[in-house]
Amino acid sequence: MSSSSSFLTPAGIVSANPSDVRLARSETQFVSPGNQFYHPSACNTWQVFDGTTASPPKLAQYRSPANATRIATGRYSTTSVANLFPFYYAAVGISGNNTTGNNFVLRLISQAVSGFPQTFFNTVNIAGSLTNAPRLSLIIFGFE
Amino acid sequence: MSSVFKAPSSIDFATPEEMEQETLTTVYVNPKYQLRHPSSAKFWGFLQYFSPLIFTFNFYNASAFWSISLGVYSIPLTVVPDERMAVVMWARYGTDPATLCNSILREFTDPDPYILLKTFDAAFDPVECVGINFVGYGKIFGEV
Numbered sequence: 001m002s003s004s005s006s007f008l009t010p011a012g013i014v015s016a017n018p019s020d021v022r023l024a025r026s027e028t029q030f031v032s033p034g035n036q037f038y039h040p041s042a043c044n045t046w047q048v049f050d051g052t053t054a055s056p057p058k059l060a061q062y063r064s065p066a067n068a069t070r071i072a073t074g075r076y077s078t079t080s081v082a083n084l085f086p087f088y089y090a091a092v093g094i095s096g097n098n099t100t101g102n103n104f105v106l107r108l109i110s111q112a113v114s115g116f117p118q119t120f121f122n123t124v125n126i127a128g129s130l131t132n133a134p135r136l137s138l139i140i141f142g143f144e
Numbered sequence: 145m146s147s148v149f150k151a152p153s154s155i156d157f158a159t160p161e162e163m164e165q166e167t168l169t170t171v172y173v174n175p176k177y178q179l180r181h182p183s184s185a186k187f188w189g190f191l192q193y194f195s196p197l198i199f200t201f202n203f204y205n206a207s208a209f210w211s212i213s214l215g216v217y218s219i220p221l222t223v224v225p226d227e228r229m230a231v232v233m234w235a236r237y238g239t240d241p242a243t244l245c246n247s248i249l250r251e252f253t254d255p256d257p258y259i260l261l262k263t264f265d266a267a268f269d270p271v272e273c274v275g276i277n278f279v280g281y282g283k284i285f286g287e288v
Contacts, residue, residue, distance in 0.1 A: 013155070013172065021175045027157060030172035039175060041184030090188040090277040092234045105244055108236040111190065111275055128244060128266065141188040141279060 022143065037063065038144060044089070046139040051076060051095070051123060052132045059135070068138070074130030075109075077120045078138060089142030095123045095133040104133040117142075164283060180284070186229065187221060188279040212260075215270030219278070220258040229282025235263045236275035245273060 016029035021038040036042055045065040049056040056068045056076070068078045080089075095106035109120040119140075123133040158171040163180035178184055212218050237245035244266040249259065259280070263273040 016175050021178075024175045024179060026175045027177070029174055030157070031175055031178055036178070039178050039184070041179045041181075041186070043185065090190040090279060092232045092277050092279055106234075107245060108234050108275060108277065110236065111277075124244065139279070141185060 018144075040141075040143070044140050044142050044144060045080075046137070047078075048135060048137045050134050051136050052134045056136075065138075065140075068136070070132070071120075072130070074123045074132055075120070076122070076136070077118055079118045080140075089117055089140055091119050091138060091140045093121060093136065093138040095136040097134055104131060106133070106136060182281070182283070184281075186280050186282055186284055188277075189219070190275070190277050191217070191219070192275050213270075215263045215272055217261045217263075217276065218258050219261065229280055231259060231278060231280040233261055233276060233278040235261075235273040235277075237263065237265065237271055237273050245271065247273075247276075 014029045015032045016026055016035060018035055018038045020026050020029055021031055021035045022040065024040055031039070037044065043062070045061075045063045047061040047065045047068070048059045049068050050059055051068070051070060051074075054070055056070055058065075058067065066079050068076050070076050091108075091111065093106045093108070095104040097104055103126045104123050105126075107122045107124060109122055110118075111120070112118040119138070121138075123131055123136065125131040156171050157174045158168060158177060160177050160180040162168050162171060163173065163177045164182065166181060173181070179186070231249050233247055233249060235245050235247045246264045246266070246268065247262060249261055259278070261276060261278065263271055263276070265271045
């Protein structure tokens, strides 16, 4: 768990530290942009990546999630960085192909819920065959 | 309605209603009411079903869940959501890439708020999924 010291504004109002933001109960502290992501209602990280290459590059991201790994055709995994998700978490994702209009399905395969959480997922085409998708989105909620 | 803490500078903290309106730029956001901002997830969770063990983990607005029937899950909510909420879910069925897991959602707010998740296989027959992730956005009523 990371923490930072609170600072006092000229008005005497205290910035909520990460623990206070995570607890989401205080009515007398303010949430600073630097700590807002600690709130349970905020997503911890998200990314969009290109699954057609062996080392899928991120097309867009929030808070520098670890790069996804393509294990095999249409099979991917992501691993959180240390201390990012020490407890259970929720992950949602979707895939697609915005160049040909073909439908892809991003399927959750397994999800580790302790240690260094990993999410394994597959992309399959409408025939149910494993397929590398050019655009995959993953959003993760959890506690840091 | 909750009382509003008055800062020494006479700058107020945003009320839940002001958070939902998201128009003011002269009030502070506190951790308690950050949840009320439209950009905040109202609940999220990851549930696992291993018969007969049911285990779940979730953000505080979603409590325990149970399986109503094959492939149908009910997740009670501890706050009353507006009917117009967006919920995204991602279900895990198995490791066979040829077997797709589709899912649909219904939501109920009266008298006891809960969401109802259903999971289907590629033939649209209900199946028991071993892992479901879900995230919900929308407006809520009442205290949190």
